[in-house]
Amino acid sequence: MWLWRMKPWILGPRGVKWKGGLYWASLRPVSGCRALLVTATALVNHWTQLFEERGVPEARESSEYIVAHVLGAKTFQSLPASQRSTPITKLQQEQIGELCARRLQRMPVQYVIGEWDFQGLTLKMAPPVFIPRPETEELVNLVLHEESQRWQEPRGKGTLGHQPRSYPLILDVCCGSGAIALSLLSRLTQSRVVAVDKGEEAVRLTRENAQRLHLENRIQIVHHDVTAGVNREQLLVWGPVDFLVSNPPYIFHRDMEQLAPEILSYEDTDSLDGGEDGMRVITEILSQAPVLLKDSGSIFLEVDPRHPELVGKWLQSCPDLGLSISATHVDFCGKPRFLHIRKSRGSGS
Amino acid sequence: MQKRQTSCEWWLIPGQGMRGGAQGGEKRSRNDPLWRVEFKLIVEASQEGEAYRPVKSHDVDSFMNTLAFTYLPVSLSRFSTGLWRLWLGKKPAFLFPGIGASGPQVAGKTDSHILLPLNESDLEEQFVKGHGPGGQATNKTSNCVVLKHIPSGIVVKCHQTRSVDQNRKLAREILQGKVDLFYRGEDSHIHKVKKEAERKKRERKKKAKETLEKKRLLKELMSKELRPTAPFPPEE
Numbered sequence: 146m147w148l149w150r151m152k153p154w155i156l157g158p159r160g161v162k163w164k165g166g167l168y169w170a171s172l173r174p175v176s177g178c179r180a181l182l183v184t185a186t187a188l189v190n191h192w193t194q195l196f197e198e199r200g201v202p203e204a205r206e207s208s209e210y211i212v213a214h215v216l217g218a219k220t221f222q223s224l225p226a227s228q229r230s231t232p233i234t235k236l237q238q239e240q241i242g243e244l245c246a247r248r249l250q251r252m253p254v255q256y257v258i259g260e261w262d263f264q265g266l267t268l269k270m271a272p273p274v275f276i277p278r279p280e281t282e283e284l285v286n287l288v289l290h291e292e293s294q295r296w297q298e299p300r301g302k303g304t305l306g307h308q309p310r311s312y313p314l315i316l317d318v319c320c321g322s323g324a325i326a327l328s329l330l331s332r333l334t335q336s337r338v339v340a341v342d343k344g345e346e347a348v349r350l351t352r353e354n355a356q357r358l359h360l361e362n363r364i365q366i367v368h369h370d371v372t373a374g375v376n377r378e379q380l381l382v383w384g385p386v387d388f389l390v391s392n393p394p395y396i397f398h399r400d401m402e403q404l405a406p407e408i409l410s411y412e413d414t415d416s417l418d419g420g421e422d423g424m425r426v427i428t429e430i431l432s433q434a435p436v437l438l439k440d441s442g443s444i445f446l447e448v449d450p451r452h453p454e455l456v457g458k459w460l461q462s463c464p465d466l467g468l469s470i471s472a473t474h475v476d477f478c479g480k481p482r483f484l485h486i487r488k489s490r491g492s493g494s
Numbered sequence: 495m496q497k498r499q500t501s502c503e504w505w506l507i508p509g510q511g512m513r514g515g516a517q518g519g520e521k522r523s524r525n526d527p528l529w530r531v532e533f534k535l536i537v538e539a540s541q542e543g544e545a546y547r548p549v550k551s552h553d554v555d556s557f558m559n560t561l562a563f564t565y566l567p568v569s570l571s572r573f574s575t576g577l578w579r580l581w582l583g584k585k586p587a588f589l590f591p592g593i594g595a596s597g598p599q600v601a602g603k604t605d606s607h608i609l610l611p612l613n614e615s616d617l618e619e620q621f622v623k624g625h626g627p628g629g630q631a632t633n634k635t636s637n638c639v640v641l642k643h644i645p646s647g648i649v650v651k652c653h654q655t656r657s658v659d660q661n662r663k664l665a666r667e668i669l670q671g672k673v674d675l676f677y678r679g680e681d682s683h684i685h686k687v688k689k690e691a692e693r694k695k696r697e698r699k700k701k702a703k704e705t706l707e708k709k710r711l712l713k714e715l716m717s718k719e720l721r722p723t724a725p726f727p728p729e730e
Contacts, residue, residue: 255633279637395630476628480629
């Protein structure tokens with residue numbers, strides 16, 4: 146009896162929304178009928194409805210990503226229309242059901258499908274390693290922009306006519322899944338990166354992602370807690386760096402309890418909690434930066450929108466460090482999110 | 495100077511795609527538009543002989559249909575005066591209006607394979623609302639980017655990848671193509687590529703036909719040569 150209701154989903158015109166979802170009960174086969182003619186679109190609608198009923202946020206997006214992933218695409222919109230309306234195999238339906246069951250437990254979509262995209266790279270994701278946020282892609286763009294600027298500025302006296310090639314050395318602190326490190330490596334083909342994280346799983350995941358992307362020969366991954374002191378031998382293995390880039394834990398401790406269950410239950414809280422005012426790890430990184438950074442180097446940090454002012458004041462209170470904020474950049478929502486810090490002129494050697 | 499009354503009417507007509515779908519079950523190609531916008535510039539002239547002439551219609555796809563409607567009336571007012579100027583003795587192709595809008599500059603010699611550049615100041619970007627505190631505190635997966643070209647009112651929605659950065663770049667590429675098509679009409683890059691592909695297809699068909707004809711003639715010739723050969727003479 147439900148078959149005649151199914152037909153419109155298969156043959157319906159593109160772009161027309163069909164009201165109402167498909168209840169789970171009606172997916173059970175009628176006696177004597179063996180094949181289930183379920184299309185991708187119908188399945189997405191079905192799971193969207195189920196997620197909404199159970200209070201799972203981003204119901205439609207979640208079901209779209211899961212169904213697209215099982216069908217071999219990145220997003221549902223990138224699936225050709227023909228594939229969206231062809232029947233899905235029983236095996237695929239089972240796979241989708243399994244993944245959606247995990248999403249019903251509020252597992253983040255990135256952990257459910259085990260991968261996510263960052264700056265054009267597809268990285269493996271595994272709990273509890275921190276999932277890269279879309280804002281952080283802008284952090285990578287800032288580093289790339291600064292690198293291109295360095296080689297466009299007219300050189301002062303004492304330089305040769307022929308410009309040497311650029312081999313930027315980058316230090317990624319709190320690398321997580323390796324998103325920042327690996328995207329910089331893939332965009333700057335002559336660069337080398339030292340990636341540091343205090344979590345063993347993060348170090349393992351970064352190594353795996355580096356191997357998947359065939360970038361393991363240009364990256365050194367160090368298992369070290371920066372708040373435990375400077376580890377010169379390992380962090381300075383290739384000498385002082387041109388760029389110190391970091392997305393450190395910067396959430397205010399009092400804001401931690403307001404985070405969504407997806408984040409609190411599955412992601413490592415140590416990769417989020419920045420202490421009372423979110424500054425604990427930031428100040429540690431900045432304290433060690435003068436030793437790790439070249440005089441011409443730059444520090445790029447992703448921070449909370451309240452931090453630019455706090456960091457500015459803190460740097461002024463520590464003049465021995467010789468650092469100052471060169472620029473504050475906003476994210477795609479217009480919030481101050483990124484700090485560009487440099488060594489002040491006339492500080493030290 | 496005799497006064498002229500002008501008005502511009504625009505009509506939203508269901509396109510091939512909509513008609514095909516309405517009949518139900520019929521296969522539609524991706525390129526069939528759902529809607530078509532037709533502009534009719536009406537000039538009531540005092541002199542005889544002058545009449546109105548429909549300007550080239552413009553296909554609007556389903557995304558533009560839902561989002562661009564709010565912007566169409568605004569851009570239309572610029573449109574109508576621009577078209578009026580164009581229609582009077584100038585080329586009927588869509589040149590860029592250049593009235594108050596900072597449209598892309600067209601070089602004297604438009605190179606066909608270079609698209610009109612987009613100015614960032616003409617663009618308005620929108621991401622999914624309700625992003626919350628953002629950054630590490632949220633984990634949103636809705637990475638759809640909506641990009642609007644303000645002077646022309648064209649809106650592009652992109653959700654091809656899972657990366658916001660990639661979607662932004664793709665949206666700009668798609669928008670650049672659409673804006674180029676919009677302003678340059680038949681001179682646009684997309685149009686030229688399409689025409690070139692059609693021309694090549696026609697040539698290939700012609701060649702295939704000629705080859706078939708040659709083969710047929712050859713076959714006929716060979717069968718004629720074989721026929722006069724008599725069967726083995728009977729033994730005497």
